[in-house]
Amino acid sequence: MSEATQLQPEVQQLLSDKEYKFGFKTEIDSDTLPKGLNERVVREISRRKEEPDSVLDFRLEAYRRWLEMKEPTWAHVDYPPIDFQDFSYYSAPKNKKKYKSLDDVPKEILETFTKLGIPLDEQKRISNVAVDAVFDSVSVATTHKKKLAEAGIIFCSISEAMVEYPELIEKYLGSVVPAGDNFYSALNSAVFTDGSFVYIPPNTKCPMELSTYFRMNEKETGQFERTLIVAAENSYVSYIEGCTAPQFDTRQLHAAVVELVALDNAEIKYSTVQNWYPGDKETGAGGIYNFVTKRGICKGKNSKISWTQIETGSAITWKYPSCILRGDNSVGEFYSVALTTGHQQADTGTKMLHLGKNTRSVIISKGIAADTSSNAYRGRVLMSPVAAGSRNFTQCDSLLVGSKSSAHTFPYIEGGNSSSRVEHEASTSKISEEQLMYLMQRGISKEAAVSTIVNGFCKDIFDRLPMEFTVEAEKLLSLKLEGVVG
Amino acid sequence: MLVIDNLVAGFEGMDILKGISLTVNKGEIHSIMGPNGAGKSTFSKTLVGHPEYPASSGSVTLDGKNLLEMEPDQRAREGLFMAYQNPVEIPGVNNVEFLRMAYNAKRAHLGLEEADPMDFQDIIQEKMGLLSMSGVFMERDVNEGYSGGEKKKNEILQMAVLEPKVAILDEIDSGLDIDALKVVAENIMKLKNENTALIVITHYQRLLDYIKPDHIHILSQGRIVKSGGPELALELESTGYNGFNTEAA
Numbered sequence: 001m002s003e004a005t006q007l008q009p010e011v012q013q014l015l016s017d018k019e020y021k022f023g024f025k026t027e028i029d030s031d032t033l034p035k036g037l038n039e040r041v042v043r044e045i046s047r048r049k050e051e052p053d054s055v056l057d058f059r060l061e062a063y064r065r066w067l068e069m070k071e072p073t074w075a076h077v078d079y080p081p082i083d084f085q086d087f088s089y090y091s092a093p094k095n096k097k098k099y100k101s102l103d104d105v106p107k108e109i110l111e112t113f114t115k116l117g118i119p120l121d122e123q124k125r126i127s128n129v130a131v132d133a134v135f136d137s138v139s140v141a142t143t144h145k146k147k148l149a150e151a152g153i154i155f156c157s158i159s160e161a162m163v164e165y166p167e168l169i170e171k172y173l174g175s176v177v178p179a180g181d182n183f184y185s186a187l188n189s190a191v192f193t194d195g196s197f198v199y200i201p202p203n204t205k206c207p208m209e210l211s212t213y214f215r216m217n218e219k220e221t222g223q224f225e226r227t228l229i230v231a232a233e234n235s236y237v238s239y240i241e242g243c244t245a246p247q248f249d250t251r252q253l254h255a256a257v258v259e260l261v262a263l264d265n266a267e268i269k270y271s272t273v274q275n276w277y278p279g280d281k282e283t284g285a286g287g288i289y290n291f292v293t294k295r296g297i298c299k300g301k302n303s304k305i306s307w308t309q310i311e312t313g314s315a316i317t318w319k320y321p322s323c324i325l326r327g328d329n330s331v332g333e334f335y336s337v338a339l340t341t342g343h344q345q346a347d348t349g350t351k352m353l354h355l356g357k358n359t360r361s362v363i364i365s366k367g368i369a370a371d372t373s374s375n376a377y378r379g380r381v382l383m384s385p386v387a388a389g390s391r392n393f394t395q396c397d398s399l400l401v402g403s404k405s406s407a408h409t410f411p412y413i414e415g416g417n418s419s420s421r422v423e424h425e426a427s428t429s430k431i432s433e434e435q436l437m438y439l440m441q442r443g444i445s446k447e448a449a450v451s452t453i454v455n456g457f458c459k460d461i462f463d464r465l466p467m468e469f470t471v472e473a474e475k476l477l478s479l480k481l482e483g484v485v486g
Numbered sequence: 487m488l489v490i491d492n493l494v495a496g497f498e499g500m501d502i503l504k505g506i507s508l509t510v511n512k513g514e515i516h517s518i519m520g521p522n523g524a525g526k527s528t529f530s531k532t533l534v535g536h537p538e539y540p541a542s543s544g545s546v547t548l549d550g551k552n553l554l555e556m557e558p559d560q561r562a563r564e565g566l567f568m569a570y571q572n573p574v575e576i577p578g579v580n581n582v583e584f585l586r587m588a589y590n591a592k593r594a595h596l597g598l599e600e601a602d603p604m605d606f607q608d609i610i611q612e613k614m615g616l617l618s619m620s621g622v623f624m625e626r627d628v629n630e631g632y633s634g635g636e637k638k639k640n641e642i643l644q645m646a647v648l649e650p651k652v653a654i655l656d657e658i659d660s661g662l663d664i665d666a667l668k669v670v671a672e673n674i675m676k677l678k679n680e681n682t683a684l685i686v687i688t689h690y691q692r693l694l695d696y697i698k699p700d701h702i703h704i705l706s707q708g709r710i711v712k713s714g715g716p717e718l719a720l721e722l723e724s725t726g727y728n729g730f731n732t733e734a735a
Contacts, residue, residue, distance in 0.1 A: 433537070434574045441534050441570075442588035442644060443562035443595070452587065456578025456627070 032091040037084055039063060042190050045090050049193075051162050054170055062179035062189030069183045075347035076376040076408055077316050082289065087253055089191045089224070132157060132196045132212045144208065154199040155210055158226050161197035168199055172230050176259035176297045176324070184255040184291040184318075188224045192257065195225035200235040200266070209466055211240040227258040231266035233300065238269040238466055252277075252288050254314075260296030262303035264327065268296060269306045271465055272321075273473060276313035281371075284343030287315025294321035298330030301356070306333040308464045310473045311348060312480050320378065322351035325359035325387075332361040337458045337473070340373030340405070341480055349378040349410075354387035354420065363394040366458050369405035370481065376408040383416045390420040398428040399457050401450060401481075451478040487511050488566075488652050488683065493544035495532040501542065502528040504708035510652060513680040517694060518687045519719070520705035521727040526687050527571070529705065530656045534568045535561050548651065563595040565651030569641035569658050576628040581640065582610060584628045589647050613646040617673045635666040642673045653677075654685045659693040671696030691719045 033041060042063045046056040071082070132155065148155050154165065162169050179189040196212040212227065231237055241258075254276065260268050279287025290313075296305035307321040323332025334350035352361035361381070369375035381392045398407035409426050416422070431453050439449035455462070455474050462470045488510040496502040502525045510516050520526050531539040533546060535558035546553045553561050576584070589609070590600040601609060610624070623636045632640060638658060645653050655674065659667050674697055678684055686697055694702075694716070702718040703710045706727065712718065 432574070435576055437534075437536055437558060438570065438574045438576070439584075439588075440558040441562050441568055442584075442648065443559055443591035444587055445559050445591070446557070448587065448591075449559075452579055452584070453576060456576055459578035 032088050035086055035088050037087075037089055037191065041089055045191055045193065048090065049159050049162070051159075052166050054166070055162050055173075058174060058179060059190050059192075062186045063191075065180035066183065066186035066190055069180075069186055071183050072318075075318050075378070076374065076410070077318065077345040077347050079289070079316055079345075082253065084187070090193060132210075147207070151204055151207060152201040153204065153206055154197065156197055158192075158195045158197045158228060161228075165197070165199070168230065169197075169228075172228055172259070172261055173226075174259075176261060176295050177257050177293050182293060185257050185293040188226060188255045188257040188293070192224045192226035195227045195256070196229075197227070198229040198237060198239065200229075200231045200237045202232040202263075203234045204232075205235065206237040209238050209240055211242065213242045223252070223254045223256070225256045227256070228261075229259070229268055229270070230261045231263065231268050231303075233264045233266060235263075236267045236269075239271070240466060240469065241270070241272045242275075253291075254288050255291045256293070258292070258294040258321075260294075260305055262296065262298050262300060262305050262327075262330075264300030265302045266300060267304040267306070269466075270294075270296070270308070270321070271469065272307075272309040272311070273469060273476065274309065274311045274313050274317075275476060278313050278342060278344050279315040281342035284315065287344075288313065289316045290314035290319065291316075292319040294319065295324065295351075296322070296332075297324040298327050298332060298356075298359075300330070301327040302329045303327050304331040304333070306331075306335070306464075307350065308333075308335045308461065309337070309348075310461070310465070310469075310476065311336065311338040311346060312476055314346075315344060317344075317346040317348050319348045320350055322353070323361065324353045324355065325361065325390075326355045327359075328356040329358045329360075330356055331359070334361075334363045334365070334379075335461045335464045336365045336377075337368070337461045337477075338366070338375055338377075339368045339370070339454070339477055339480055340375045341370045342373060343371070344373045346374070347376040347378055349376075349380075351380040351382070352392055353380075353382045353384075354390040354392070355384050356387060356390075358389040359387055360390065361392045363392070363396075364460060365394075365396045366461055367396070367398045367407050368401065368454055368457065369398070369407050370401035372404045374406045374408070376410060378410040378412075380412040380414065381422055382414045383420045383422060385415065385417050388417055388419045390417075392422045394422075394424045396424075396426045397457070398426075399454065400428065400430045401454070447482055448478075451481045454481060487549060489545075489547045490533075491545045493532065493541055493546060495528060495539060495541040495544075497528060497539055502708050503532065505544065506705075506708075506710055508703065508710065510683045510685060512651075513678075513683055514701065515678065515684045515686065515697060515699040516701045516703065517697075517699035517719070518685060518703050518705050519689070519691075519722060521689070524705040524727075525708040526705055527656065528708075530568055530654045530685075530687055533561075533654060534558055534566060559591070562648075563592055566654075567645055567648055567650030567652070568654040568656055569638075569645060571657040571660055573629045573632075573637045573641055575630045577630055579628045581624050581626060581628050582606070585610060585644060585647055588644065592648055609647065610643075613643060616676060617643060617646060618669075619643060634661040635663075635670075638662060638666070638670050639673070642670060642677070645674075646677050650682060652683045652685065654687065655697075656687050657689065658686070659688055659690060664692075667693065668696060691723050694719050 042059050046059055177185050180186055198210055200206055229239060262268050276288035276290055279285055298305055305323050311317055325332050332352050338346045338348050340346050350363055363379055365377045367375040367377055377396045383390055396409050400407055407428055411424055413422050435453055436449050455477055462473050465473055490506055490508040493503055493506040494501055518526060528539055532541055541554050548564055551564060586606045593600050619639060623632050629637055702714055704712040
């Protein structure tokens, strides 16, 4: 392992065991709102977070919209109806209201993050990655703040940003994913609790990777984080998101919203390694329902947004990181690996909305389905009549492991103009007996052979990850594939 | 020592091998020759444990260990190797990394320390030197986009790295022009030593100009119809397989 990979953050230590290793729960007194959702709950969340009125108004508006909306049913996933009154919408470790410094953070929480491989204290923390650690509904610590501040970069919890940078929040919060965008984003807008805020000032290249690590601890709690990243003119940032949760036999709900804004010549690279608890491998009991709205806007000319996701967890994944290519010559990219095993169901993909001239988008999706899981790619490419000279290239490859899994592809191509071009390639294959046999004939075990073939299948995507994560992503896949029959 | 005793095996429930017995001692070269459909590929696939070509009776032991009870990867780690007629492509998997995995699987089996990428570079360089390989293709993915000759050379390189007790060369001459054939055959001979026995499966006598077998066995309709020394190949050259078929009947 090279030096660079030893410096890496979140996943490394999490990967060495067969079982879902992050399934432990931290025993800590928490201040959890009673189950249920109504306007009082929304007001209470806002009050506890001491938000400005403008944010409360945003929440209430979203809540009212949500009441009128219906849960979407078009995704290729199957689950019993969710009783949204059966969750608690706010849970915070009982202690002080705000952590002014690491000294205020309960030691159980610090230990939790250390156990997850993300030490937060000054001596041990990871040197080339700044981490914002979110525990249930609260951001507990953000590392490397000072160094970032010297470059004029803001990296803090969104709660803090609402108080400290109200103008930026007012300008950009909800500007990419409006409150009423969809059922889950409306729910998130009403009850979001914490998340990260990033602002990169003009002409600035962020000197380190920024990362948020989400840990969902409390049982029957929803986690609704909200992330907002704004890259001003001529700036660059690479951001990584990691997630785990304890193992419960009841379902947990996760409905996040991520908004990215790239101004002229700015570039945002957003990478996700998602490993929420997927539920019991044999029975499918428990696991996270992951309903996420991620969207970026290439607002300025020559701007670029690139989504890379490694999706391995959750019982249900409903997620379509998208790009609105408004600026002329802007570029949107979506690189995805989605692995489902056991009883997992994933419906994931992207939307590329070409509004500006000479805009480009690339979609490369690799779906791997093993055991009795179901894995769907769903993508929409829209070429507006004015997006002259624009291009999209889409490649969706599915790999089936075993004979009980299924893969599906739902591409939607819309609009167009005489000078734009859309290309779509799709393939579905099975791990071939001959490939397995060839590797095994060289003495490689069947499990290692399956994971080698799958990792090879995903290589194009892994190569796009920040270097520190490539090795971890491969290990994560191998770990998930253990016990899977080829 | 590989001992095959009265091996019956087939494909989709149909017996193709109808009782093969063969003993291959340490360091010997045996050649299995036969026409299309004689059961040559079934023979090699059954030996390495291909799940679609199971043995229904008989036994196969390598140094006393029952190979038929082992999974294909265990058989390989015990020292059984097959150079494929048509090596498969494995996209996205770097060839050197693949070789290192295979090498380390064997090392682990022997209770030896695994080689890290740096150590392995030295090992692979040495083996490539031995085989006079330049190997630009080495850096590509396993067999992907290799020419026919490169694929075969890569098989022999794997053999060099794994140092098997018994190597089955399954129609290693197919698809090679005469120059490439010569290089591949000479490389095989460089690897052959008193610890490595070879089972050379081929249609044609021409390969045996370079790899001189100690024993030749003629396979026809699932049986070894005749065994003999090198002279048998020449006999075959003049009479063809037909003569042997009638003998079998």
